[in-house]
Amino acid sequence: MTSTKERMAEAGSFADRVKQQADIVRVVGEYVRLKKTGKDYSGLCPFHQEKTPSFTVSPIKQIFYCFGCGKGGDVYNFVMDMEKCEFPEAVKVVAEKCGIAIPRQKERSPEERKENQQRSVLVEIHREAQSFFVKQLEGTLEGKAARAYLEDRGLSKDAIERFGIGYAPSGGDALLRHLKPKYSDKLLVDSGLVSRDQNAGRLFDRFRRRITFPISNESGKIVAFGARALGDDMPKYLNSPESPIYSKSNVLYHMDRAKEGIRRQDFAILVEGYMDAIAVALAGISNVVASCGTSLADPQIKLLGRFTKRVIVNYDPDAAGQSATERSLALLLEQDFEVRVLALPPVGNKKADPDLFIRERGKDEYLKLLKDAPPYVDYLIARARQMDLTTGEGKLRAVNFLLPYVQKIPNRILRSEWATRIAQQLRLDEPVLRAALSKAATERRSEVKTKPELVGRAAKPVERRLIRMLAEAQGFRQELAKQLQNAHLYHGLETEKIFAALVIATLSGQPLQAAEVAAALEDRDRRLLYEILFEEANEPTWEEAMSCIEALQHRQAERELADVQRSIEANPAAPELRGLLEKKQQLMRRLAAAR
Numbered sequence: 001m002t003s004t005k006e007r008m009a010e011a012g013s014f015a016d017r018v019k020q021q022a023d024i025v026r027v028v029g030e031y032v033r034l035k036k037t038g039k040d041y042s043g044l045c046p047f048h049q050e051k052t053p054s055f056t057v058s059p060i061k062q063i064f065y066c067f068g069c070g071k072g073g074d075v076y077n078f079v080m081d082m083e084k085c086e087f088p089e090a091v092k093v094v095a096e097k098c099g100i101a102i103p104r105q106k107e108r109s110p111e112e113r114k115e116n117q118q119r120s121v122l123v124e125i126h127r128e129a130q131s132f133f134v135k136q137l138e139g140t141l142e143g144k145a146a147r148a149y150l151e152d153r154g155l156s157k158d159a160i161e162r163f164g165i166g167y168a169p170s171g172g173d174a175l176l177r178h179l180k181p182k183y184s185d186k187l188l189v190d191s192g193l194v195s196r197d198q199n200a201g202r203l204f205d206r207f208r209r210r211i212t213f214p215i216s217n218e219s220g221k222i223v224a225f226g227a228r229a230l231g232d233d234m235p236k237y238l239n240s241p242e243s244p245i246y247s248k249s250n251v252l253y254h255m256d257r258a259k260e261g262i263r264r265q266d267f268a269i270l271v272e273g274y275m276d277a278i279a280v281a282l283a284g285i286s287n288v289v290a291s292c293g294t295s296l297a298d299p300q301i302k303l304l305g306r307f308t309k310r311v312i313v314n315y316d317p318d319a320a321g322q323s324a325t326e327r328s329l330a331l332l333l334e335q336d337f338e339v340r341v342l343a344l345p346p347v348g349n350k351k352a353d354p355d356l357f358i359r360e361r362g363k364d365e366y367l368k369l370l371k372d373a374p375p376y377v378d379y380l381i382a383r384a385r386q387m388d389l390t391t392g393e394g395k396l397r398a399v400n401f402l403l404p405y406v407q408k409i410p411n412r413i414l415r416s417e418w419a420t421r422i423a424q425q426l427r428l429d430e431p432v433l434r435a436a437l438s439k440a441a442t443e444r445r446s447e448v449k450t451k452p453e454l455v456g457r458a459a460k461p462v463e464r465r466l467i468r469m470l471a472e473a474q475g476f477r478q479e480l481a482k483q484l485q486n487a488h489l490y491h492g493l494e495t496e497k498i499f500a501a502l503v504i505a506t507l508s509g510q511p512l513q514a515a516e517v518a519a520a521l522e523d524r525d526r527r528l529l530y531e532i533l534f535e536e537a538n539e540p541t542w543e544e545a546m547s548c549i550e551a552l553q554h555r556q557a558e559r560e561l562a563d564v565q566r567s568i569e570a571n572p573a574a575p576e577l578r579g580l581l582e583k584k585q586q587l588m589r590r591l592a593a594a595r
């Protein structure tokens with residue numbers, strides 16, 4: 001994310017000019033069906049599921065806000081969230097939508113330029129390799145055998161095409177010969193598609209006699225391949241090595257096509273291999289991604305976390321899959337994901353991965369199990385119950401297996417419930433084990449995290465009104481800010497930080513950028529500010545402003561009176577008692593006069 005500071009520094013820049021020319025209603029309208037309601041527009045929020053519109057756009061203030069989920073900001077915030085991109089990209093998108101020519105990028109350093117160039121050539125090599133592999137599958141004798149295998153796995157011609165599945169022939173240098181005329185040996189080796197023989201220094205194809213699956217990065221560019229042996233060659237699955245354009249811990253298979261569905265449904269299904277992801281996607285469930293054999297890595301979780309915080313893990317049921325599930329669980333929980341685990345029942349006497357299960361039992365059955373997938377703790381208890389619980393040692397092992405997960409449960413009450421449940425289910429009545437669980441339960445540092453909630457009528461009407469005037473009353477916002485500032489009128493209020501931010505922004509003399517003021521606030525204050533800005537309100541007048549100020553003065557006097565009274569009571573014999581009593585009289589007179 002680009003910080004507000006960096007964005008402020010962009011003032012007067014290209015981004016600023018684009019923002020002035022762009023109409024937020026028009027840009028948002030390309031993503032959301034908007035209806036005019038009074039001065040504003042409203043529609044169904046694209047960031048959370050809802051049936052009645054709580055998503056609002058203000059053409060006057062050029063901001064949006066959702067009363068349901070609290071997302072809000074300017075046209076760039078909107079595009080950044082919708083397109084899941086960074087600020088510079090959002091500026092580009094908005095400029096393009098509004099037909100504003102984009103200035104040429106400033107020249108980079110020679111090294112950067114060279115690296116960029118190398119990366120784009122590597123992407124080009126992958127594109128060429130992709131069409132080469134596809135042609136091999138379609139048009140060669142060897143490819144025919146591969147097609148038969150794929151058909152046997154239930155993949156139709158359409159499906160093969162849709163996922164760009166191809167074939168790397170057995171010859172050993174077919175791709176190399178295809179690419180060699182256009183690219184240097186070094187680039188080909190860098191791409192990972194060609195390897196160099198250690199002894200003879202000879203080049204050869206990395207993938208031979210394998211079915212190929214293109215692996216795209218999040219924006220849909222092919223950056224690597226996964227390849228499955230057609231015969232009994234080992235390893236069964238072979239992936240591209242790390243390269244300047246591919247790092248396996250940064251990429252999730254199928255992410256480029258899943259992200260829309262993940263965002264819409266607010267959860268993702270995580271499977272192990274590309275065949276699983278393909279099977280699930282073909283069953284009409286688009287929000288599926290694969291970690292590609294390796295267990296999940298932190299950058300992959302962060303990538304996923306940009307789209308949802310809810311995951312159903314559906315790894316293979318074998319021992320490797322189970323331990324991958326458990327490792328992934330720990331990582332996901334650390335990143336505050338809400339995790340469920342789908343452990344598929346065996347099909348006949350075969351352990352079922354998603355691919356096999358959907359082929360044999362159909363997608364409806366799979367969907368049903370997916371819907372009922374239990375929270376991860378249930379899964380873990382079931383796993384622990386498979387351990388030998390007849391001996392004290394075995395029980396201890398089961399507890400030690402569960403403890404780290406229990407500790408990661410963010411909610412204290414839930415944690416203690418789980419502790420009780422685990423003790424019951426595993427018949428762990430030994431006081432020592434119970435103590436271990438409850439100790440684990442209390443050792444967790446972070447407190448119960450509260451869900452974001454509507455701020456509602458947290459602030460008093462007078463404060464809300466003044467905040468609105470500071471943001472909008474073109475005629476007198478400067479004067480109003482000065483008065484509030486000089487008399488310290490907003491100090492100690494619940495809305496103090498909002499006032500402070502608005503007063504500073506107003507006194508700077510610049511036109512107010514509400515979204516920027518909001519972005520610098522903490523979440524709760526930010527939401528409150530947006531709510532206030534979208535409230536039904538009359539045109540502000542200076543008289544009204546003055547009466548609000550009087551109300552604040554009154555409250556200030558009341559607070560002071562209470563303070564004085566406390567000091568008097570705390571120490572009636574103090575030498576300054578006389579002064580305090582005088583102050584009290586003064587304040588009481590002031591309050592009486594105001595009535």
Ligand SMILES: [Zn+2]
Pocket residue numbers: 045046047048055066067068069070071
């Ligand atoms: Zn929303």
